[in-house]
Amino acid sequence: MIEAVRAALEDGTSFGAPTEREVEMAELIAQIMPSMEMSRLVNSGTEATMSALRLARGFTGRELTIKFEGCYHGHVDSLLVKAGSGMATLGIADTAGVPAGFASSTIALPFNSIAAVEKAFGQHGDKIACVIVEPVAGNMGCVPPLPGFLEALRELTARHGALLIFDEVMTGFRLALGGAQQRFGITPDLTTLGKIIGGGLPMAAYGGRAEVMKRVAPLGPVYQAGTLSGNPLAVAAGLAILRFLLAHPDIYQQLETRAAELCASPPPAVTVNRAGSMFTFFFTDRPVTDWESARRCDTVRFAKFFHHMLERGVYLAPSQFEAGFVSAAHSQEDIRRTVEAAREFSN
Numbered sequence: 001m002i003e004a005v006r007a008a009l010e011d012g013t014s015f016g017a018p019t020e021r022e023v024e025m026a027e028l029i030a031q032i033m034p035s036m037e038m039s040r041l042v043n044s045g046t047e048a049t050m051s052a053l054r055l056a057r058g059f060t061g062r063e064l065t066i067k068f069e070g071c072y073h074g075h076v077d078s079l080l081v082k083a084g085s086g087m088a089t090l091g092i093a094d095t096a097g098v099p100a101g102f103a104s105s106t107i108a109l110p111f112n113s114i115a116a117v118e119k120a121f122g123q124h125g126d127k128i129a130c131v132i133v134e135p136v137a138g139n140m141g142c143v144p145p146l147p148g149f150l151e152a153l154r155e156l157t158a159r160h161g162a163l164l165i166f167d168e169v170m171t172g173f174r175l176a177l178g179g180a181q182q183r184f185g186i187t188p189d190l191t192t193l194g195k196i197i198g199g200g201l202p203m204a205a206y207g208g209r210a211e212v213m214k215r216v217a218p219l220g221p222v223y224q225a226g227t228l229s230g231n232p233l234a235v236a237a238g239l240a241i242l243r244f245l246l247a248h249p250d251i252y253q254q255l256e257t258r259a260a261e262l263c264a265s266p267p268p269a270v271t272v273n274r275a276g277s278m279f280t281f282f283f284t285d286r287p288v289t290d291w292e293s294a295r296r297c298d299t300v301r302f303a304k305f306f307h308h309m310l311e312r313g314v315y316l317a318p319s320q321f322e323a324g325f326v327s328a329a330h331s332q333e334d335i336r337r338t339v340e341a342a343r344e345f346s347n
């Protein structure tokens with residue numbers, strides 16, 4: 001990857017115009033995630049979700065969005081309603097600075113509640129433009145979908161003429177090469193990607209069905225642009241990483257195996273949630289399936305666990321409400337040391 005970035009640097013750092021590598025990236029994304037027939041490159045996950053929501057409203061002619069409590073989709077004004085990530089950690093339910101009109105366009109529902117989604121569509125079905133969801137929530141800790149939840153979202157959105165948006169900024173190329181949509185066999189209308197797509201450099205993307213994406217200017221009336229979108233250095237890094245993953249599919253079995261080993265021996269009175277290489281040790285003895293069950297965790301005990309692990313050379317995310325990840329860089333010895341350190345914790 002470093003060599004790819006070095007070579008791209010010789011050509012220039014920014015052009016403010018499309019480049020050949022951007023086309024290669026779009027074609028590669030479509031190969032890996034067939035639901036993304038067309039895509040646009042942007043700079044961050046926030047830009048990707050913001051653009052996807054605008055496109056969904058422009059395509060459907062509707063204004064309402066359904067999101068789920070505890071899910072975080074970047075710092076888009078209308079999506080900072082009962083959001084996860086840093087807002088969950090800091091205990092901020094709704095951030096200051098967001099106009100009431102923006103917040104009122106968002107319906108926040110409990111994650112994993114099919115009944116709540118059915119009720120919302122029953123009341124507002126002809127006004128709902130889209131449902132946006134982390135197919136595996138990672139911003140209230142790792143919370144996988146219950147059986148049938150994603151399937152119900154796909155059926156309800158299709159029935160009511162709304163779009164289903166998978167926010168795969170966290171799960172894309174992580175849960176499987178084709179992301180959560182491959183792992184669970186669900187085809188969304190739009191997908192947002194980030195993080196890994198730039199190989200560690202700032203880049204993200206949104207894309208989906210050609211019929212929908214053709215509404216983006218200049219083909220359609222939904223405007224989105226950015227001078228630094230598709231930055232040549234980030235595109236080069238992203239192409240190198242995605243091509244490497246395509247050539248080494250065994251990585252995903254390694255991740256699955258090592259994550260399972262890591263999560264097999266948690267501290268006492270801890271609930272472990274895991275999906276592929278994503279995991280969270282929730283400091284509660286009850287199942288965690290949504291934000292309400294996640295927020296009842298013992299955060300004081302988690303903080304003690306965090307420092308216990310840090311003192312033994314294991315750095316976890318310093319929040320109960322952030323998912324952990326096993327990467328291809330983690331060796332068998334890393335996993336063994338982490339498991340041993342966790343077993344020593346008893347407070």
